[in-house]
Amino acid sequence: MYTLTTDTTRATDLDDVAQLLTPDGERVHDARLDRWADDIDHDALRGLYREMAITRRLDGEGVALQRQGHLGLWAPAQGQEAIQVASARACRADDFLFPSYRELGVLVVRGARPADLVLGWRGEVHGTFDPQQLHVATPQIIIGAQSLHAVGYAMGIQRDGTDQVSVAYFGDGATSQGDVNEAMVFASSFTAPVVFVCSNNQWAISEPVSVQSRFTIAGRAPGFGIPSLRVDGNDAIACTAAMRWALDRARSGEGPAFIEAVTYRMGPHTTSDDPTRYRDKDELEMWRGRDPLLRLEAHLRRVGAFDDAFASDVVAAGDALAAEMRDVVLTAQTRPAIEVLDHVYAEPHTGIDRQRERFAAYLDGFVDEPAAASTGRVAR
Amino acid sequence: MYTLTTDTTRATDLDDVAQLLTPDGERVHDARLDRWADDIDHDALRGLYREMAITRRLDGEGVALQRQGHLGLWAPAQGQEAIQVASARACRADDFLFPSYRELGVLVVRGARPADLVLGWRGEVHGTFDPQQLHVATPQIIIGAQSLHAVGYAMGIQRDGTDQVSVAYFGDGATSQGDVNEAMVFASSFTAPVVFVCSNNQWAISEPVSVQSRFTIAGRAPGFGIPSLRVDGNDAIACTAAMRWALDRARSGEGPAFIEAVTYRMGPHTTSDDPTRYRDKDELEMWRGRDPLLRLEAHLRRVGAFDDAFASDVVAAGDALAAEMRDVVLTAQTRPAIEVLDHVYAEPHTGIDRQRERFAAYLDGFVDEPAAASTGRVAR
Amino acid sequence: MTRLAMGKALTAGLRSAMARDDRVLIMGEDVGKLGGVFRITDGLQAEFGAQRVIDTPLAESGIMGTAVGLAYRGFRPVVEIQFDGFVYPAFDQIVCQVAKLHYRTGGRVNMPITIRIPWAGGVGAAEHHSESPEAYFVHTAGLRVVAVSNPKDAYTVLQQAIACDDPVVFFEPKRLYHTRFEGPEGDIDLDADIADAAPMGLARVVREGTDVTLVTYGAQVTTALDAATAAEDDGISIEVIDVRSLSPVDYRTVSASVRKTGRVVVTHEAGGEAGVGAELITSITEQCFHHLEAAPVRVTGHDIPYPPAKLEKHHIPDLDRILDAVDRVLDRPNSLSEVAR
Amino acid sequence: MTRLAMGKALTAGLRSAMARDDRVLIMGEDVGKLGGVFRITDGLQAEFGAQRVIDTPLAESGIMGTAVGLAYRGFRPVVEIQFDGFVYPAFDQIVCQVAKLHYRTGGRVNMPITIRIPWAGGVGAAEHHSESPEAYFVHTAGLRVVAVSNPKDAYTVLQQAIACDDPVVFFEPKRLYHTRFEGPEGDIDLDADIADAAPMGLARVVREGTDVTLVTYGAQVTTALDAATAAEDDGISIEVIDVRSLSPVDYRTVSASVRKTGRVVVTHEAGGEAGVGAELITSITEQCFHHLEAAPVRVTGHDIPYPPAKLEKHHIPDLDRILDAVDRVLDRPNSLSEVAR
Ligand SMILES: Cc1ncc(C[n+]2csc(CCOP(=O)(O)OP(=O)(O)O)c2C)c(N)n1
Numbered sequence A, B: 001m002y003t004l005t006t007d008t009t010r011a012t013d014l015d016d017v018a019q020l021l022t023p024d025g026e027r028v029h030d031a032r033l034d035r036w037a038d039d040i041d042h043d044a045l046r047g048l049y050r051e052m053a054i055t056r057r058l059d060g061e062g063v064a065l066q067r068q069g070h071l072g073l074w075a076p077a078q079g080q081e082a083i084q085v086a087s088a089r090a091c092r093a094d095d096f097l098f099p100s101y102r103e104l105g106v107l108v109v110r111g112a113r114p115a116d117l118v119l120g121w122r123g124e125v126h127g128t129f130d131p132q133q134l135h136v137a138t139p140q141i142i143i144g145a146q147s148l149h150a151v152g153y154a155m156g157i158q159r160d161g162t163d164q165v166s167v168a169y170f171g172d173g174a175t176s177q178g179d180v181n182e183a184m185v186f187a188s189s190f191t192a193p194v195v196f197v198c199s200n201n202q203w204a205i206s207e208p209v210s211v212q213s214r215f216t217i218a219g220r221a222p223g224f225g226i227p228s229l230r231v232d233g234n235d236a237i238a239c240t241a242a243m244r245w246a247l248d249r250a251r252s253g254e255g256p257a258f259i260e261a262v263t264y265r266m267g268p269h270t271t272s273d274d275p276t277r278y279r280d281k282d283e284l285e286m287w288r289g290r291d292p293l294l295r296l297e298a299h300l301r302r303v304g305a306f307d308d309a310f311a312s313d314v315v316a317a318g319d320a321l322a323a324e325m326r327d328v329v330l331t332a333q334t335r336p337a338i339e340v341l342d343h344v345y346a347e348p349h350t351g352i353d354r355q356r357e358r359f360a361a362y363l364d365g366f367v368d369e370p371a372a373a374s375t376g377r378v379a380r
Numbered sequence C, D: 001m002t003r004l005a006m007g008k009a010l011t012a013g014l015r016s017a018m019a020r021d022d023r024v025l026i027m028g029e030d031v032g033k034l035g036g037v038f039r040i041t042d043g044l045q046a047e048f049g050a051q052r053v054i055d056t057p058l059a060e061s062g063i064m065g066t067a068v069g070l071a072y073r074g075f076r077p078v079v080e081i082q083f084d085g086f087v088y089p090a091f092d093q094i095v096c097q098v099a100k101l102h103y104r105t106g107g108r109v110n111m112p113i114t115i116r117i118p119w120a121g122g123v124g125a126a127e128h129h130s131e132s133p134e135a136y137f138v139h140t141a142g143l144r145v146v147a148v149s150n151p152k153d154a155y156t157v158l159q160q161a162i163a164c165d166d167p168v169v170f171f172e173p174k175r176l177y178h179t180r181f182e183g184p185e186g187d188i189d190l191d192a193d194i195a196d197a198a199p200m201g202l203a204r205v206v207r208e209g210t211d212v213t214l215v216t217y218g219a220q221v222t223t224a225l226d227a228a229t230a231a232e233d234d235g236i237s238i239e240v241i242d243v244r245s246l247s248p249v250d251y252r253t254v255s256a257s258v259r260k261t262g263r264v265v266v267t268h269e270a271g272g273e274a275g276v277g278a279e280l281i282t283s284i285t286e287q288c289f290h291h292l293e294a295a296p297v298r299v300t301g302h303d304i305p306y307p308p309a310k311l312e313k314h315h316i317p318d319l320d321r322i323l324d325a326v327d328r329v330l331d332r333p334n335s336l337s338e339v340a341r
């Protein structure tokens, strides 16, 4: 076949996605995904719900803390909990995940502590947890850069001969970046065990996904030789199944796979953003009807797996973590000034040593904390 | 359709290409391309042949001049004359072309003078001809960078409301660069009137195309919403037809198109390269059997449009240009030293003015040409 | 005269440039409906249309590379890089294409591209949102580099940059976007013809003084003025120079000051190592060596990746660090008095 | 002891590093079967296999970004950038990831990546094949930058760079790849343990002298030595220093020399504006001001895009331009004697 026109059946229609749960929580069937979902029992569903609900709760706390002036910024995850939590839960603990700044649910699943979730946004540190311990890279801010890291990690897995998988998370906007495309080139060329998870939340700040791509994002990957799947990103069961399909391929040596999770950013891009400038209320309303958390709750109720005890247990767990998060923030101690010079290099470095010596001497001249006010300056 | 597996029918088989001429020069039919080729008469075919033959002749002269020490480098075009010449001839004179360093045939078609073809490779200047006059950008060395320039130019055409088209030329290796992929993103997003011509000559220096892509390169574009065509790049008629199809789409407002021309670099990557280190003699032999120039000659003979008079006329034209090229090189005068400071800025610049003043004073101190030998230094 | 904060002055400058020349285009991420994350292009898409104010896909190399193509076609693109730390994906197109095409073509093709960069720290932002990459561009021949420090310059120099036939990297200190300037630097004559303005590239003596020349640019100009005021109490007279153009630098103005004072402090937010301060001091030393009475001193950010927001105040040179350096060039007691050289 | 040209010494250094540590990988364009366009990786894929010597797709950001991922996984990638002018597509990954990840993770993740760059001009190459981008990396905190000037250093320092837990940008002056060094710099002890070598980062006094300190690195070391020899005829004694490490610089060695001579010339091929020479001179001035008897002088490439090959000899500072600068610091008649300051 040598004449390739763009397949117009690859519609960008929101409903043209693989789905296992209707917005009302009814379990529907999909021949391609069912085999990856059949063993998901009530306990597993409740586990999914629990972590999604905790993610939502912590996200709300993050927004509140920012609004109250305790954090510099927060990038809300609301609306995207299904793909974040489901995809991370589908992974093995030793799979290595490369998230973007928005993947709160991934961190929650991986056991990040509340402190790990906020101290970066507060501006105390750049990276909180130890990547090698959680098997999660420090969340990436440079759009798309982490996709190559995930592929490189996967190349490392190949060289070590293990059956781990690495996962690259990014948004719809990121698909325009050269790095994400190069990541697909490298992954395909080396048959690397990597899964690309694109959370198409319809917006890159103020730009609708149509600016990045007039066709589906899922349609991009096959051109690179990477099979892809467009899944309802607000359907936790379908997301689980899709991720299992992708992980299984990668783990068994068949190479990379690509998932486009069609979802929605219900909040602002970040707490600095004002989405009313660029998007309609109606759109948000429409998506409220597809809320991933309510959908899973509806399903659990349908199958009789959601009761008050469970509900209040989840709320209590979320509240406890949120309280811990708030506490961490309110009691945070900013590191001493001299520590700005720590960890620039792993080995001794005469340049930084000299700067440390001089800066220390400078700081020693102050009675109080420097840079607070020039009155702290000692008389000389 | 939401589950997209890579279409394994998109074989990378070399014969899986659109073709209108067999290697023996027999005209065959292709329902998709015929309508774009039916009006190509004998004169047009002879015109094609003539410019392809001239390209080959000048290419040989370039290699010879380099081997004789008159040029710093030369990047041979041998084997790629069909796609280069046919695609450029299919364009209108006011279409703007963005070639790579290897598109000698494109420059020949556009009326570049022999001096324009060699003085860059000799190291006398970076750019020879005036891009705005030939409607051809200075050939690009940074792999893939020009693809974005072509898209930007096409965006300019849209803003000026003309029906010109811009054309981006690049190789198979270039398809791995972020820039080429971003060019497809931008072209698709803006429905820009641009044609991408990828000359897949099977090699990026020592790397076979399979390192860049395990599937066809033509298969890459549709994922970006760009229709593409895999054409026999050694078949001048099919190349003409393919380019007309693409140009017509772009010119009529339907947006970008992508052509993968399957061809072969018969010579080394450049005169600095030794291809025997990485590729088989057999492969070269196989491709000799698909030589684009011999193929077109065979076809012209079949249809009775090739006679000795025509042949010797073409040879004479090629020889004359080659002689001019040689003459230009042998009589080239290197510019005076001070001119290294020319054209850094378009407007006056105090920094460069100061450097000019000082360097001029320095140069004035020499009896002979400076930097030739330290003996030129005047006694002070 | 209209009193505008710097952000609004930039918007006004863009509007004037677009109204004057219909080849001027704006392109970038979120510059259209949103008006940019800093609202600098606010209202311009509504006024000039989506063909002239272009929301691009999220790819900086793509933005810069298509701007090159538009310049080939005779347009004058004004590219917004959303934050300083996101200019690096475009670095190849800037260094190999934007900066070199005029030279490559023997002067036949111009690249009148303006690259606007919301710049530097002090706003409590996340990583990559507070970078000072100006030295990379100053070191790149073929580019002009300017940095503005007040609304009036912002309005004027931006228009000059857009009108210039060379590529200009235009740095906007983001922590001053909303600062009100009470002096003449805050007053803008929207009716003035920019042809009448002093040419782009001249340094400005912001405050006269006799003891020490304090050279800086961008948001540090404000800090430098504060330092000069504070020093006055100690009887030290500081001349503050805003170089405004980082490449080329107006050494005539700078050197005249140094010849007068004999002592130089240079301050900027970027790390010192191979930074703009090194260039300034080396050139000053070349030109004024026999007038120097003390080694010129740099007061810069540390040579570290930009630190987390809560620590940035220890990175950006403040009043006290500048005054300490002033003490040093005057050989008064200072923090390094006891530190071995 | 084996006498090797620099190219072969680098190959030997890579081989030793790979044999010693199986986490060392080589990646880049054409590094496998071809052995790289300069043949520096010649034979290594045959010896260590395609899993450890990786021909990558043609995309520098991709190479650098996957190297970061491999480093996350505990590998030590040695990345070959085919030519100096092709490093820019990887700039974002280098500046925002390679340089900053150790800092970002609070020291939890190391980036022991070595970036090998065949470097600078003098070989009559096409555009983009003769660039001197070292200042960009020197200005980037988190990176170490070294440049070698002879086979012995090439062999030793390359292995040290690979063994270093920090990222190192390693510059190889391509015009010396085939030069034979007759002195001890050409003799390599392939059996020596690099643990016994002097630590990476020390400058080297290549030739002792008393009148002027001539500081340089890379291929300019050879030119500097020629200049020193020529100056001897005029009775001028030049001390030549090869800094070897451009970041950090061993100022102890450099300053000791300047304190002795009181006069400094710095030469490099890159343009001067905000270049490494500016950093060297500023730091030297800071540290040795009272010992300086004349303004330090730079002899650098012009601040222009790299010129066409036939003109490059007018760009790369040669013997004569260096001697002219030496005359300048000694206040002897020179080309600028008549030029107004
Ligand atoms: C290289 C780079 N360019 C620009 C930005 C600024 N920026 C931050 S988030 C964002 C939009 C990202 O959109 P998308 O990839 O869809 O992810 P989402 O925020 O929707 O999760 C932009 C432009 C950045 N962080 N990095």
Ligand SMILES: Cc1ncc(C[n+]2csc(CCOP(=O)(O)OP(=O)(O)O)c2C)c(N)n1
Residues within 6 Å of the ligand: B102, B141, B142, B143, B170, B171, B172, B173, B174, B175, B201, B203, B204, B205, B265, B269, D029, D058, D060, D082, D086, D089
């Ligand atoms: C950004 C960049 N990286 C590397 C190179 C070195 N280089 C020059 S040509 C080439 C191979 C290009 O292969 P391809 O795109 O297939 O074009 P071809 O030479 O086969 O025509 C390489 C790697 C370059 N010029 N630019």
Ligand SMILES: [Mg+2]
Residues within 6 Å of the ligand: A171, A172, A173, A199, A200, A201, A202, A203, A204, A205
């Ligand atoms: Mg998004």
Ligand SMILES: [Mg+2]
Residues within 6 Å of the ligand: B171, B172, B173, B199, B200, B201, B202, B203, B204, B205
């Ligand atoms: Mg090729």
